[in-house]
Amino acid sequence: MKHKLLSYFQHAIEQTSPPSSSQLETYHWFILSAQKEWFGIPKKEINDSQLDLLKNLFDYFILEEKNHKEELVWKQFLFLQGKIPSDIEATSIRLIQFHIQGKEWEKKLMNDAFTDFIGKNNLLIWKNHHEGVIVEKNQHNLQEEAFASFSKAIQSDFYATITFFIGKEVKLNTTLPVISTQERELFSKGLEIIPSQNVLSFEKILPTLFIHRLLENELELFYHCFSIFKEDKEILHTIQTFIENNGHSTNTAKQLFIHRNTLQYRLDRFTEKTGFHLKDFNSLFTIYLACLLFHPGHKQ
Known part of the structure; x- marks a missing residue:
């Protein structure tokens, strides 16, 4: 072609x-x-x-006429094998990849929304019409909850779906474009296997990627040991929420809008049915992989 x-x-x-x-x-x-x-x-x-x-x-x-020199230098550095930006003040960097899907939107309005969101200390760079990266400098880092809220606002205002990948904070040096490429490739896999999530990270994608790479005969034991997750989605949601809250009962019960006694009953019922204990690290990791396997929001 x-x-x-x-x-x-x-x-x-x-x-x-x-x-x-x-x-x-x-x-x-x-x-x-x-x-x-x-x-x-x-x-x-x-x-x-x-x-x-x-x-x-x-x-x-994209090379827009209104691009600032700093944006062009960073775009050349990250995507085009350009020289490292001579930004002496920026010693540590965190890259936030993003991907937008949906109907066409007015670029200026989308830019304005991003600019208000990221603040003056950080930098927005468009790779193309649907992808880009936010360069966060010197620990001027936004929280995951802020990205989740912004994603919902974009969906409401622009009828578009935006997903973020939160990278790791690293030193500003010549290895940054390589790290950016590696994170972008992992992000691409995350978009495919966890389509329901609007904020992704290395920690979120890797366990799901691992469980989806197991062979069917290797997964049979998961299906057998955790059949309760297929039969009872309430238990599945409870156990996954409990693990994602680091085993904190009060936070879990609050997030699920249930009493702590109700939570404890569900946890005990899970252990009774499966034989897996939620206080053992190895069991906890295995249980979490099973949650990802059975979760309806993950591609199987």
Whole structure:
């Protein structure tokens, strides 16, 4: 398909390296990430409808006229093998990847919503129309609850679904683009296997990824030992909530809107039916994997 497009647009070009600054100004650029191939189409040779079509088919690199120099430098650094930003004040960095699905939205309004959300200390970078990254500097980090609330607000205001991946805080050095790529690949897997979650992280994705990579014969014992989860979704939700609250009974009961005695009855019933104890670390980890396997929000 790419070669047909290059022959269709008379002055289209292709290359294996990122475009230069002058090329970014005169061409629309698309990247095939798997092959690390770039192709550019002169802005004068393509109309709006053709551009919209190509944006849906290929990974489009956006260079907006209003981009600040800092944003461009960071975009070049993270995505285009550019030099490390000479931002002396930024010593520690946390990258927040995001992915948006849904109907078309007005870019300026979406930008304004993001800008108000992340604050002046952090930086918003768009990779393409549906993906981007928030660069959080020097521990100006937003809490997970804030991302969950913002996701709900975007869904309400823009009729779009946005999912975040919260990366780990790291030092600003030349390894950051590699870490960014690794986190983006893990994020992509998380979007596939945990589609119900709007805030993901390494800790959330890895256990689910592990349980989904077990062979069917290896999962048979899970299905047998934890058949109660298939029969009683209330018990499943209770046990998973209890584990995710680090075994804190008061917080769990409060989140489930039940009395602590009711919670204890369900916990005891689970142990009686399965023989697994919730105070043993190895059992707890196994039980949590079973919760992920049976949870209706996870792809099986």
